[in-house]
Amino acid sequence: MKDVDAILFDFDGTLWDPEAEIFRAHAETFLEFGHRLPAEVWSSLVGTIGSDLWTQLERVTGCTVDRRELQERVHRRQRRLLGGLSGRPGVHRVLGAVDALGISRGIVSNSTREWVTRYARQCGLADGWSTVQCADGDRASAKPEPNLYVAALASLGIPAERAVAFEDSPSGVRAAKRAGIRCVAIPNSMTAALDLHEADLRFESFEQVDLPGIIGGKPMRQASPAARAAAAPKSPPGGDAAAALQHYYYLPDDLRVVGGEGVHLYADDGRRFLDCSSGTFNLSLGYAHPEIVEVVREQAGRLIHVTSKFQTEPLNALVAKLAEVSPANLTRVHLKSASGSDANESAVKIAQVHTGKSDVVTLFRGHLGQTLGMIGASGAAFRRTPFPSHLPGVVHVPDPHCLRCFYRQERATCGLLCVERINDFIDYASTGRVACVVLEPISGNGGNVIPPDGYLEALKKLCEERGIVLVFDEIQTGFGRTGRMFAADHFGVAPHMMTFGKGLGGAGMPIAGILTEERLTGVEGHHINSTFGGNVLAAAAALKTLEIIGRPGFLENVRDVGAYVLGRLRDLAARVPFVQEVRGVGLMIGIDVVDRDGRPDPRLTNHLAELGMDHGLLLRTSLYGHGNVLKVRPALIMTRQEADEMCDLLERLFLSVS
Numbered sequence: 001m002k003d004v005d006a007i008l009f010d011f012d013g014t015l016w017d018p019e020a021e022i023f024r025a026h027a028e029t030f031l032e033f034g035h036r037l038p039a040e041v042w043s044s045l046v047g048t049i050g051s052d053l054w055t056q057l058e059r060v061t062g063c064t065v066d067r068r069e070l071q072e073r074v075h076r077r078q079r080r081l082l083g084g085l086s087g088r089p090g091v092h093r094v095l096g097a098v099d100a101l102g103i104s105r106g107i108v109s110n111s112t113r114e115w116v117t118r119y120a121r122q123c124g125l126a127d128g129w130s131t132v133q134c135a136d137g138d139r140a141s142a143k144p145e146p147n148l149y150v151a152a153l154a155s156l157g158i159p160a161e162r163a164v165a166f167e168d169s170p171s172g173v174r175a176a177k178r179a180g181i182r183c184v185a186i187p188n189s190m191t192a193a194l195d196l197h198e199a200d201l202r203f204e205s206f207e208q209v210d211l212p213g214i215i216g217g218k219p220m221r222q223a224s225p226a227a228r229a230a231a232a233p234k235s236p237p238g239g240d241a242a243a244a245l246q247h248y249y250y251l252p253d254d255l256r257v258v259g260g261e262g263v264h265l266y267a268d269d270g271r272r273f274l275d276c277s278s279g280t281f282n283l284s285l286g287y288a289h290p291e292i293v294e295v296v297r298e299q300a301g302r303l304i305h306v307t308s309k310f311q312t313e314p315l316n317a318l319v320a321k322l323a324e325v326s327p328a329n330l331t332r333v334h335l336k337s338a339s340g341s342d343a344n345e346s347a348v349k350i351a352q353v354h355t356g357k358s359d360v361v362t363l364f365r366g367h368l369g370q371t372l373g374m375i376g377a378s379g380a381a382f383r384r385t386p387f388p389s390h391l392p393g394v395v396h397v398p399d400p401h402c403l404r405c406f407y408r409q410e411r412a413t414c415g416l417l418c419v420e421r422i423n424d425f426i427d428y429a430s431t432g433r434v435a436c437v438v439l440e441p442i443s444g445n446g447g448n449v450i451p452p453d454g455y456l457e458a459l460k461k462l463c464e465e466r467g468i469v470l471v472f473d474e475i476q477t478g479f480g481r482t483g484r485m486f487a488a489d490h491f492g493v494a495p496h497m498m499t500f501g502k503g504l505g506g507a508g509m510p511i512a513g514i515l516t517e518e519r520l521t522g523v524e525g526h527h528i529n530s531t532f533g534g535n536v537l538a539a540a541a542a543l544k545t546l547e548i549i550g551r552p553g554f555l556e557n558v559r560d561v562g563a564y565v566l567g568r569l570r571d572l573a574a575r576v577p578f579v580q581e582v583r584g585v586g587l588m589i590g591i592d593v594v595d596r597d598g599r600p601d602p603r604l605t606n607h608l609a610e611l612g613m614d615h616g617l618l619l620r621t622s623l624y625g626h627g628n629v630l631k632v633r634p635a636l637i638m639t640r641q642e643a644d645e646m647c648d649l650l651e652r653l654f655l656s657v658s
């Protein structure tokens, strides 16, 4: 004779398992705001979904959060993550068995009825319940207090001793027990390590549930600690590998990418995105360019890497080609860098050794890399905040951002005061021993700032008068991004040294280096060599990239498509209240986003980038300066048709928020 007339199930975490995904959504959003949300914090809140999470998170993390901003972002992330979840494995079998035995079943949840109904439907668990009890905003009857169970039992007319509750968390188990109900614990990925000893019985999954044993009146016993330990997941909570990533230091976005082609990227859930940022502005030929794939495949079969002590055919051909396509005065090529940051550091070293001086002048908002040296040089102090030491002797000077001129000048009458004032910075803020000025000819991360006519020319003149080496960082602007081989070509100003990286790899092969004038010698190779510098595989890809960029019509297409995109985006800007300016050259375009009062609006900028994903767009913003610029820098192979697709999507995105 059975002794169970009703089984009550907790919904969240028991019948379906959203905790890990919700944790991910919160943890990733917290991280964007500079707070790390450790898994332990979440574990302490497990079983409280549906109550006021923000208050609780603030309490346990000790940090105050901007709720409106966070909530919106978390919810969007969360919706995406939860949309793919279904019931826990084995749950349908157990519910079917409960029904077959004629036992009533009900849901007892501290979530709202709306939430439970929606997700029960999504999981195919909507039917067959004798009662559904939800807290629905009434905190007094939230489940850690046992009265929801009591209410459920009353509505079923079943005494507590003839009921069993299925729970996943300590708070749920405790509440059921306090209502006098026997309790079965089935932990999920987030609660597996929590103390569920108060439950009468524990199964690790629904697949293990022994229903006849439970209803047949066998005494309920705890699994032994050894058996529990054996059943506990070895990987961090989160279940699958991607969820487990939340426990590592670096949190990736929730998008899981399976492949890309041209300007498009594909996710594992079938979504297709148009990548407005060509990776990290480095996929100049887009994803999986067939000629790059072919040349890499072919070269890999012959030689992938060799110490840079020796010559190889791809490297010999590449250095000659780089010297050929760059400004005529740049005749020496160093291909020993492992990254753009590394190339910039080496450029500084070369200038320091050549001049025998130390200081470096760079611009506000400039981005020169992520190494300790280059965060010191970059023009955004937040990059340096967590680190006690970085490159000494750096002098930051205002950038030529005419829209928001540091000196409150008008371009027509300013007389390039921003160059003139650099003399004062050198005289009063440096040691007087300036080795080099390093700048991006058009700022990438700093907001797509294009210097006014005459700026770079005047700067070069200043450098030459004062014996300073002028270095252009063309890591983002180089190799066709602006519709010319280098941004320097637009201004007709050749620097004394130029660093490059990113786009040279074509479809993502890592390569970076430096072009210098003949006179800038004297640094020993070992000071600027990196193990993976001059990688043969990357050199083969780079050579092919230069060949493709050099083909007739290639750069012309970048200029044409770029001008077309610029025009369409400027039209769009006139139809929404939040774009102050669209500026750019070639396919290096920035959209300057402002609030109602015309002030830079980084929040809206980030919101647009995030919302862009719902419209099939991958957009990047910037943490630099005002952080209010959406970057439109797709692969240079973009066709007019793809440009239309991108602009249509941007139009839909912008109109959806205005």
Ligand SMILES: Cc1ncc(COP(=O)(O)O)c(C=O)c1O
Residues within 6 Å of the ligand: 339, 340, 341, 342, 344, 367, 368, 369, 370, 440, 444, 445, 473, 474, 475, 476, 501, 502, 512
């Ligand atoms: C202009 C510029 N310089 C330097 C760097 C650093 O390059 P890397 O990330 O390859 O070290 C970047 C990267 O974003 C960049 O945009």
